[in-house]
Amino acid sequence: MKFVLALLGMVGIAILGGIWPTTAQAQKYPTRNVTIIVPTGPGAGTDLLARILAARLSERMGKTFVVENRPGAGTIIAARAVVQSKPDGYTLLMGTSTPLAINATLHKKLPYDPATDFTPLALIATVPFVLVLNNELPARSVPEFIKLAKEKPGAFSYGSTGPGTPFHLYAELFSSMTGIRMVHVPYKAAVAGLADLMGGRLQVMMTDFASSLPLIQQGKVRALGVTTKTAAPAAPGIRPIAELGVPGFEASAWQMVVAPASTPKPIVDKLHAELKAVMAMPATRDQINKIGLVPADTGSPAELQAFVKSEIVRWGDVVRKSGATVN
Structure with a gap:
């Protein structure tokens, strides 16, 4: 009996020994x-x-x-x-x-x-995203851009921050839902893509407001619509793409x-x-x-x-x- 109790005590100490260091470590962390x-x-x-x-x-x-x-x-x-x-x-x-x-x-x-x-x-x-265009494009609305892109399949390039990012995926979703075809150009950072958008090397981009809002406010790029069901708090005047000719479009x-x-x-x-x-x-x-x-x-x-x-x-x-x- 004493042996069993001693053995149980040793097991208990071992278990507590595994718990207490972790708890103490967390108390001191970081x-x-x-x-x-x-x-x-x-x-x-x-x-x-x-x-x-x-x-x-x-x-x-x-x-x-x-x-x-x-x-x-x-x-x-x-x-x-x-x-x-x-x-x-x-x-x-x-x-x-x-x-x-x-x-x-x-x-x-x-x-x-x-x-x-x-x-x-x-x-x-x-994270709401926004569809933005180069200012030189004649399209000033979502329907006008879709019409223009259909007239020139593959002529427009869009930037992203790499395959699988929202910048890429939302543009592909938009293309598939509207029947247009664009060329994907990946960048390591959104700001690099937006620089090329302003410079005319890109024509379109799906981007976040953190990267683009100052440029939109300064008139350096043209915002057409947001990807969410409702307007974004950061830009309440930009309407959802779903209300502007692409019903059912939603991505955030x-x-x-x-x-x-x-x-x-x-x-x-x-x-x-x-x-x-x-x-x-x-x-x-x-x-x-x-x-x-x-x-x-x-x-x-x-x-x-x-x-x-x-x-x-x-x-x-x-x-x-x-x-x-x-x-």
């Missing part, structure tokens, strides 16, 4: 700088959003949250870097619906599983902070609570609105995991409908 990897170049909405969060988290948690841009390969470079990092809470991804949902169907071969290789921390924002991205799978639960819970507190701050929500995004109310990490799985299914339908694919 003890050094944390990196937030961004799958886009500087100046895009995802980059600006990550910098807003990084500044707030640095203030609250006492260590610097550093934003690191790793654009390329349709967000795969950044996503793979986070998946392959140590799951200790010191490398996070400012994820979007592209690496976390769209890529699952778009890519025939994907070096990670978005449903299982990440642990969601918080849903941050949704989302932004979520995630960590590698197997990140200790106490650290996941701490980051979730801190991000939720940051998103509850009126100043944070105001900053997000100003860059053309719409602040979101996050669910728990478990609820977000289910959300990601449902989004993989939803975006799978959109990808197949658009006809887009990457080998």
